Amino acid sequence: MGFVIEQECPQCGAPLELSERDRILTCPHCDVQSYMFAHGYFRYILPHKAAEKEIIHIPYLRFRGNIFFCTNASVDHRVIDITQAGVNLAGIPISLGFRPQAMKARFARGDTAGRFMKFTLKAADILTKAARLTSYEGSDVLLHRAFIGETMSIFYLPVYIENGKLHDAILKRALAESFVSEEDIDSRIADKTPESVSFIPMLCPECGSDMKGERESVVLLCDNCLKGWDVKNGKFSEIEVIFSAKQSNDTIFIPFWKITAQAKGVDIDTFGDFVRVTNQPFIIDKRRGSRAMSYISPAFKIRPKMFLNLARQFTIMQMADYDPVDIIPSKGIHPVTLPLMEAVQALKIILAASAVMKKNILPLLPQTSFEINEKCLIYLPFKKSRFDMINEETGISINRQSLEFGMTL
Ligand SMILES: [Zn+2]
Ligand SMILES: [Zn+2]
Numbered sequence: 064m065g066f067v068i069e070q071e072c073p074q075c076g077a078p079l080e081l082s083e084r085d086r087i088l089t090c091p092h093c094d095v096q097s098y099m100f101a102h103g104y105f106r107y108i109l110p111h112k113a114a115e116k117e118i119i120h121i122p123y124l125r126f127r128g129n130i131f132f133c134t135n136a137s138v139d140h141r142v143i144d145i146t147q148a149g150v151n152l153a154g155i156p157i158s159l160g161f162r163p164q165a166m167k168a169r170f171a172r173g174d175t176a177g178r179f180m181k182f183t184l185k186a187a188d189i190l191t192k193a194a195r196l197t198s199y200e201g202s203d204v205l206l207h208r209a210f211i212g213e214t215m216s217i218f219y220l221p222v223y224i225e226n227g228k229l230h231d232a233i234l235k236r237a238l239a240e241s242f243v244s245e246e247d248i249d250s251r252i253a254d255k256t257p258e259s260v261s262f263i264p265m266l267c268p269e270c271g272s273d274m275k276g277e278r279e280s281v282v283l284l285c286d287n288c289l290k291g292w293d294v295k296n297g298k299f300s301e302i303e304v305i306f307s308a309k310q311s312n313d314t315i316f317i318p319f320w321k322i323t324a325q326a327k328g329v330d331i332d333t334f335g336d337f338v339r340v341t342n343q344p345f346i347i348d349k350r351r352g353s354r355a356m357s358y359i360s361p362a363f364k365i366r367p368k369m370f371l372n373l374a375r376q377f378t379i380m381q382m383a384d385y386d387p388v389d390i391i392p393s394k395g396i397h398p399v400t401l402p403l404m405e406a407v408q409a410l411k412i413i414l415a416a417s418a419v420m421k422k423n424i425l426p427l428l429p430q431t432s433f434e435i436n437e438k439c440l441i442y443l444p445f446k447k448s449r450f451d452m453i454n455e456e457t458g459i460s461i462n463r464q465s466l467e468f469g470m471t472l
Pocket of ligand 2: 269285288290
């Protein structure tokens with residue numbers, strides 16, 4: 064279960080409840096949808112009962128998602144779910160645990176009362192520690208890690224000072240017996256309060272049509288001009304979208320990111336390079352071998368093991384030609400819930416997972432980098448069977464339960 068956020072409809076003011084994973088706010092009263100956008104993290108405050116006090120908001124990193132990591136011999140993953148302090152200050156709880164679940168949070172806004180502490184710890188360090196990856200400093204060397212989040216945001220714990228001691232403003236009681244100085248607090252205060260989240264009307268920038276999206280979608284489709292859009296710096300930005308088959312009654316279109324990139328440090332420019340460097344047990348002809356290498360990543364949230372399997376299978380398959388159709392299907396489209404940025408973060412992991420001889424590739428990961436040439440969103444057709452969704456062209460299947468699980472994580 065995720066945390067609940069209270070927010071008024073930006074259009075009609077009706078009080079609504081959101082999940083921390085939602086990117087689209089849908090108002091059942093006025094039927095208007097808005098895309099929510101924040102610069103950096105989404106930031107939430109917790110309700111308190113100390114309105115008469117001068118409140119200080121202390122940042123906690125909220126992360127729920129997968130950590131993928133490579134040692135010199137294997138590619139592994141862990142699921143973590145944390146809300147950990149983002150500042151070093153004696154006396155504050157290290158973790159909020161599941162406490163925010165017991166109350167409804169709100170977005171922090173420019174006019175939220177009180178002062179905000181800066182988030183000063185490194186998110187990657189907090190996550191590495193939470194996943195207990197530090198123990199790999201022993202015999203196995205940790206060569207690479209990637210964090211693919213369901214949720215990555217900041218929750219602020221409200222506190223105040225009374226008689227020189229920090230007090231929890233929700234429970235109205237002292238957090239620690241030790242005294243805290245003005246200096247301890249002042250040196251950690253941010254210059255300004257966090258920026259408010261923006262609500263962007265979901266009108267296609269190209270043709271002005273209404274775009275529809277499911278609550279967790281990060282990409283919106285315009286079925287009038289057949290374009291896809293995500294949001295960068297508060298503005299819609301176009302994404303190339305390909306539907307690779309015509310719709311039939313039971314087709315479900317599932318989205319994948321196709322990222323064409325040169326891998327520096329391992330010298331993979333073409334599919335031929337990839338087959339050779341990763342020791343694939345098959346032979347390809349010159350024509351296929353000379354094509355620029357593309358990596359395929361699921362564009363939806365799914366359990367880490369399935370994520371790796373799908374990415375590996377489709378990447379190794381390296382389907383050359385996706386038959387584009389020039390109509391967006393009217394139904395059966397699985398939403399994009401994994402942003403392109405996160406798929407890019409996963410490239411090294413996809414490469415490592417695809418390698419047959421792991422020992423040849425994994426030690427090269429620290430010096431590997433990707434130069435991205437092209438990226439697009441491909442919707443591949445799957446057919447529903449009793450337990451699986453099957454892509455008939457490749458025979459690759461996705462367990463239905465894990466796909467549905469990904470939707471409700
Ligand atoms: Zn409304
Ligand atoms: Zn349009």
